[in-house]
Amino acid sequence: MNKLAAKYLRPSQIPTKACHGCGIGMIENWLLQAIDELGFKQENVIFGTGIGCVGRQTFATWGGDNFGATHGRALAVATGLKLAQPDKKYLIVVGDGDAASIGTSHLIHAARRNLGVTVICEDNMGYESTGGQFSPTTPANYVTNSSPYGMAEPGFDPCDVVKAAGATFVAETTATQWHQTVKIVKKALQNDGFSFVHVRFPCNENFGAYALGTRDTLKNLEWIYEHTQGRKPDGSETDFTWETGIKHDVSNSRPEFSKIMRDMNARVRADMAAKAAAAAGDDKTRDDGHGTH
Amino acid sequence: MATLAVSTRDGLVAPWVEWEKRCTDGRRLLEAGTYALTEGAIAARCRVFAGYPITPATDIAEYMSKRLPQVGGYYVQSEDELAGMHACAGASLGGLKAMTATSGPGYTLMHDAYGWSITNEIPMVVVDAMRVGPISGITGAPGQGEFYIARYASHGGNFETIVLSPSSVQEAFWLTIDAFNLAERFRTPVTILTDQVISDMWEDLFIPADYDALDFVIPRKHNLMMPFYPVGSADLDVPPNLIGRGTGVCVSAYTHTEEGYDIEDMAAQWAQTYRLINKIRHHTDQLARYETLGLEDAEVVAVAYGANARTVKTGVLEARRRGVKAGFVRPITLWPFLDELYERDCRYVVCELNYDGQLVREVMRAAPDKKKVHFMGKSAELHTVAEVAAGLEGVARSNRVPELPYIWTEVR
Numbered sequence: 001m002n003k004l005a006a007k008y009l010r011p012s013q014i015p016t017k018a019c020h021g022c023g024i025g026m027i028e029n030w031l032l033q034a035i036d037e038l039g040f041k042q043e044n045v046i047f048g049t050g051i052g053c054v055g056r057q058t059f060a061t062w063g064g065d066n067f068g069a070t071h072g073r074a075l076a077v078a079t080g081l082k083l084a085q086p087d088k089k090y091l092i093v094v095g096d097g098d099a100a101s102i103g104t105s106h107l108i109h110a111a112r113r114n115l116g117v118t119v120i121c122e123d124n125m126g127y128e129s130t131g132g133q134f135s136p137t138t139p140a141n142y143v144t145n146s147s148p149y150g151m152a153e154p155g156f157d158p159c160d161v162v163k164a165a166g167a168t169f170v171a172e173t174t175a176t177q178w179h180q181t182v183k184i185v186k187k188a189l190q191n192d193g194f195s196f197v198h199v200r201f202p203c204n205e206n207f208g209a210y211a212l213g214t215r216d217t218l219k220n221l222e223w224i225y226e227h228t229q230g231r232k233p234d235g236s237e238t239d240f241t242w243e244t245g246i247k248h249d250v251s252n253s254r255p256e257f258s259k260i261m262r263d264m265n266a267r268v269r270a271d272m273a274a275k276a277a278a279a280a281g282d283d284k285t286r287d288d289g290h291g292t293h
Numbered sequence: 294m295a296t297l298a299v300s301t302r303d304g305l306v307a308p309w310v311e312w313e314k315r316c317t318d319g320r321r322l323l324e325a326g327t328y329a330l331t332e333g334a335i336a337a338r339c340r341v342f343a344g345y346p347i348t349p350a351t352d353i354a355e356y357m358s359k360r361l362p363q364v365g366g367y368y369v370q371s372e373d374e375l376a377g378m379h380a381c382a383g384a385s386l387g388g389l390k391a392m393t394a395t396s397g398p399g400y401t402l403m404h405d406a407y408g409w410s411i412t413n414e415i416p417m418v419v420v421d422a423m424r425v426g427p428i429s430g431i432t433g434a435p436g437q438g439e440f441y442i443a444r445y446a447s448h449g450g451n452f453e454t455i456v457l458s459p460s461s462v463q464e465a466f467w468l469t470i471d472a473f474n475l476a477e478r479f480r481t482p483v484t485i486l487t488d489q490v491i492s493d494m495w496e497d498l499f500i501p502a503d504y505d506a507l508d509f510v511i512p513r514k515h516n517l518m519m520p521f522y523p524v525g526s527a528d529l530d531v532p533p534n535l536i537g538r539g540t541g542v543c544v545s546a547y548t549h550t551e552e553g554y555d556i557e558d559m560a561a562q563w564a565q566t567y568r569l570i571n572k573i574r575h576h577t578d579q580l581a582r583y584e585t586l587g588l589e590d591a592e593v594v595a596v597a598y599g600a601n602a603r604t605v606k607t608g609v610l611e612a613r614r615r616g617v618k619a620g621f622v623r624p625i626t627l628w629p630f631l632d633e634l635y636e637r638d639c640r641y642v643v644c645e646l647n648y649d650g651q652l653v654r655e656v657m658r659a660a661p662d663k664k665k666v667h668f669m670g671k672s673a674e675l676h677t678v679a680e681v682a683a684g685l686e687g688v689a690r691s692n693r694v695p696e697l698p699y700i701w702t703e704v705r
Contacts, residue, residue, distance in 0.1 A: 060545070063541065065540065070379075070406070079343070080380035080382065080384035081387045083341060083384055084341070084383070084386070109372040261367050265365055
């Protein structure tokens with residue numbers, strides 16, 4: 001176990017059951033590096049996740065408080081939790097199924113509300129824990145076990161979705177970009193609002209094996225890296241390019257959701273107190289009507 | 294299983310019989326059931342409501358949006374009912390009492406969150422104002438179609454649920470406080486299964502003056518140490534877990550250990566199941582809420598709950614006026630099912646607002662002789678007093694429900 005893992009994770013819960021060469025552990029280590037560099041205390045960070053490879057491999061590894069929601073619902077749980085525990089940092093680590101498919105409505109509305117959480121969408125480009133089916137982030141034409149003739153449906157970019165919905169920090173990175181990812185996650189965690197970080201990572205057992213034809217970790221990482229550069233080693237162009245980096249940063253530019261709620265409450269209660277004081281001065285016999293007892 | 298001694302004296306068995314006597318300082322209002330459900334929740338110190346407006350539960354959302362900010366609470370209009378109940382679970386895990394309210398179509402979407410909340414022992418209250426179905430049905434007509442769904446509110450089995458049903462606006466107020474208390478004591482979601490009539494109906498309502506002075510409201514406590522999940526135990530009054538205090542609590546969708554770690558192990562699965570089932574089954578005596586009438590001499594007993602119980606009770610009194618030795622049982626606790634209420638060896642007429650027959654099947658199971666259990670199903674409107682009296686008279690005199698328009702009697 002490395003120093004960061006020893007400092008922040010639960011020895012009994014790692015190593016996880018992740019497959020050989022899976023990128024999830026590596027990315028989690030980078031998240032720990034970001035937390036460590038920011039000096040966040042373990043008890044002040046709540047770790048939330050969902051279902052699938054990312055949920056299963058990261059749940060209960062964090063040494064602080066953890067929750068693993070039903071599939072797609074981590075942000076719905078976080079919406080209520082944030083109201084009750086507004087001062088905590090929330091690291092919501094989910095997969096492409098959670099964020100970009102089954103839980104997308106919660107993602108959109110968490111972004112709209114500017115819910116104060118950092119979502120790390122760890123995207124292995126398909127449903128790999130069920131054996132490798134396509135997801136909305138599987139690249140066009142790639143073969144998976146439910147797209148044997150190639151991914152026919154158009155996909156979407158979750159970064160575009162959350163940006164349009166009102167997220168205040170949006171970034172894209174990959175498991176081949178260590179320093180960039182740590183820098184991005186640090187920025188994301190410093191936004192008192194909705195931050196979304198999309199991190200593509202390789203799956204050797206399914207996406208690698210079926211879509212790319214190899215279970216070799218380095219080859220799968222290299223395939224991702226080539227698509228961030230738009231060029232293969234031989235100089236030819238890749239079939240598409242992922243633009244990585246910060247896509248949208250208006251951190252701390254608008255109020256966070258739970259603060260909006262608290263401010264509204266303060267206004268309502270101040271108005272009530274003012275009215276009660278005025279009523280007491282004006283007319284001591286008047287009833288202020290039902291609903292205020 | 295705890296045994297329950299059923300009172301044969303006419304009247305109500307519920308904690309609010311005592312509460313009503315103690316609360317004398319307050320105001321009398323003319324208000325709706327939705328108002329009473331809301332105020333009951335506020336009185337019970339509910340501080341988060343997350344839900345999606347749906348007829349006939351919409352007014353609860355509206356009242357909550359007004360009341361919660363006044364008491365320092367939060368109203369969340371969620372994107373759907375999945376989000377609503379999950380947000381309540383999150384709020385409850387964060388230490389705030391929470392409630393959501395819906396009707397059938399939204400209730401169907403909540404099963405995901407029910408399973409998560411039941412397994413992780415997260416207290417909250419869910420109101421389902423039933424309307425006639427299936428699916429959207431008629432939005433402004435009452436139904437009683439979620440009797441079984443409320444019991445089996447999640448897939449997978451291996452759990453018990455607590456479901457209560459009020460039959461007046463006043464009862465909705467007290468019962469909501471009771472539901473919150475039971476949620477805390479049993480560490481589980483408690484469902485209030487009400488209906489369109491009770492929700493929308495305006496009626497006399499007494500509201501205590503000072504909610505803070507209600508000493509029967511069980512305050513939220515926090516469990517800050519291991520075991521977070523007392524697996525293999527049936528203990529009550531284990532304080533709920535709290536996320537946000539750095540206790541290291543783990544909450545997930547999986548079969549869990551005492552720490553909350555996910556585990557694929559038969560012994561752990563068994564120990565979790567023992568806990569989820571028996572914390573309720575071993576304490577049914579503390580969950581019994583019901584009303585009875587005429588059980589001393591009854592030869593035929595009418596059984597009904599919710600809004601429907603109002604006309605059925607009057608029908609029983611009418612049958613007695615006609616010389617029929619009729620009795621009345623109104624289960625308020627629908628689940629766990631109070632088998633003991635049907636121990637009397639007599640004829641039963643079960644009146645409920647569906648044609649498929651749900652409550653009647655449980656009465657058939659619990660009664661000494663299922664051949665003596667009769668069904669009077671009606672849909673989208675309450676039984677009339679005349680129908681109930683005719684049904685009771687028919688069963689008492691000739692052991693059959695007479696043919697009546699819009700009444701179904703077949704169960705199979």
